[in-house]
Structures are given as C-alpha cells and as structure tokens.
Amino acid sequence: MKSLTEYLWFNTPKRRDLVNITERIAGLVKQSGVKEGLCLVSAMHITASIWVNDDEEGLWEDFWALLERLTPSGKEYKHHLTGEDNGDAHLKRTLVGYQALLPITKGALDLGPWEQVFYAEFDGKRKKRVVVKIIGE
C-alpha cells in the first residue's frame, strides 16, 4: 500500500469564499504514484467545508443565498456567548459537509464531467488547513 499526506493552507481575504482546489488535488494524486485508491479531502477547521459541484458563478451565488437563508450570519447564536461571532459558520459546515472522498482510477482523479472540488470558507481572513490523505496501490 502506498500513501501520501499533505496539508493545504488557506488564508482567504474575504470572510466567505470558494476556492477551486481540483488541480492541486490532481497534482497530489500524480505525486503519490497511486494508480487505484482513494483520496480524502477534509477541512480541518470546523468553520469550513469541502464542496464538490459546478464551476459556475451563478450557482455560487445560489449556494451562498441558500446558506444565508438556512443559517443567517446576523443571528444571535448561543455559541457567541463564548465571545465568538461565527456560530453561523459552524452550522454552514454542518449542512454542507466537510469532506470529499475522491476515487483514483488508472493514476488519476475519477471525477464526473462537471465535478470540481471547492474549499468553502465560512470564517476566513485567517490561516486554516485542509488535509489530503491518499491511499492505494
């Protein structure tokens, strides 16, 4: 069994942002030498997600509108009694999910025709990490 572990660092200038990381992941898969296996992409901070969807700006607006509707950022959350102001960000991660497991076939990411992998930041302007863990043969 081969494995590769890598950490991607983010520090988005905006508090909420989407960053397409598909090419970076594809590069790590090549680097790993794994031909058949699995590639885990997981947001290590609890106010960020991994989102696999369309590389289309209109949809991104719909994504943010949905999340703002379901988990508004202006609300008074109990979590804010700790001094934090990012309760909505924890809940956005809860709804979107924070991991993707990407199949590796014949040495490459085995994605659908429009699947793109995004880092979704809900509380940015600080250094945060994503772990990429590849295993296989």
Add this chain to the structure above:
Amino acid sequence: MKSLTEYLWFNTPKRRDLVNITERIAGLVKQSGVKEGLCLVSAMHITASIWVNDDEEGLWEDFWALLERLTPSGKEYKHHLTGEDNGDAHLKRTLVGYQALLPITKGALDLGPWEQVFYAEFDGKRKKRVVVKIIGE
C-alpha cells in the same frame, strides 16, 4: 490490495426519483473478492445524491417535501442565467450529500439493519453515472 471500479448508469423516467441500489452494490462487493475493506459509492453528476436511509415510501415523501421546502424547484436561481433550469437540483445535492462509504466485513456489506442505499435523482430523464470504488483485501 484488491480493487474494483464500476460505473452504474441511470436514466430515470421521472425528473426526481429514488432508486434502491443496495443489491447492485452488494453484488459488486462479492465480485471484488474483498473480505475487509471500503466501498465508495459516489454520484458523478452534480445534480444527484446518494442517500442511505429507510426503504419506506412515506419517508420518501417526507424526504421530497423537506427538500422542496428548503430548495424549491420553482425559484429563480442565478444559475438559470446560464440557460439551465436545475439550480434547485445542485442545492439539493449540496444538502443531502453525494457519497456513501460502506464498510466491507467478512466479504459482505456491513450495513445497519434498516440501512438501504439509494440513488437520489434531482434532474433526471437523462443518462447519468455513479462510480463504485472498492478497495481492501
């Protein structure tokens, strides 16, 4: 390490549909010869999900009612400015998730007593794929 990769094709007659694929996945696990491992089931199109829940028709209605309430299909989404009309389907996938990772123990799917694996179609009437990736020993 053994591995098996297979693609399941779907072309549902209805725009929104649930298809129980548990037996097909179980058959692939047997075919793979893997005794201890993991089986990834992942919707390759960005307007479909994998849903692991109950094989009960009333619950399916509740599932559709919830999704229609949170991500209504009649809304004017920004994504529609591209000419598409399936903005809600992208968002339904976002909330439900699009993957399941099924444990394989002693050569069989290791599911709970009522866990059934469904392909959830949010924008059907066209050919779409699910990738099944099995790794283990």
Add this chain to the structure above:
Amino acid sequence: MKSLTEYLWFNTPKRRDLVNITERIAGLVKQSGVKEGLCLVSAMHITASIWVNDDEEGLWEDFWALLERLTPSGKEYKHHLTGEDNGDAHLKRTLVGYQALLPITKGALDLGPWEQVFYAEFDGKRKKRVVVKIIGE
C-alpha cells in the same frame, strides 16, 4: 494491509443527545496498529448521525435549534402512517450526514485543532450501533 472493525453501542437516556466519542475512536486507532490509513465512523441506525465539530455547549444548542427549525419534531410526517413517530429523526440524519472518514497519520488520528467526533442521537432511549472500520498499514 491491516484492518480493524469495531462496533460502539449507545443507549442514550435522552431522546436527542450528543456523545463525544473522539477518545474511543483514538483508542481503536492505537489498537489497530495502523500507521497510515483511514478510519471510517458510521452510524448504522437511520435516525442518528456522526458530527465533527466543536466541543462547546452553546454551539450544541445552536445545532439542535437549527435542526428543530429545519426538521421540526412535532410535524405530521408521512412516515408516521407506519406507526412510527420519528420522521424528523430520519430527516435530521439526512441533513447532518451519518459518517466521518478520519485520516490516520503516524499512528494517530489526524484531526484539526478543534475537531471532535460526536455521535448525534435523534431518536434514543434504545440500543443503537456505530461501526468503526480502520484500514491501512
């Protein structure tokens, strides 16, 4: 390839509850002897979730408030025509997700600084299981 399969049993005194299982999972990883690999944690009952987030009580209240708002427990669900009264619990699992895949690096769980793994019970007061499946080398 090494593997370890274990089942964690729960029987929460409250109908809805969060149980921090991070240490139990970490113990199983050590026991497995896996140095580089993946650890699947998956709720085997269809009215429970796995939630990876903050160990902070205020946030837990926000979690329950969000879920009660999106999938109220008092509603008349079609699923209740079967005699069940837990339709909301099935839907809560649908939104939160029911699995986490934890990377194992250098023999230990490779989690972010605040990531804690919770069993989220939506219909407790009965015996229910979580499967932990570890593979790697």
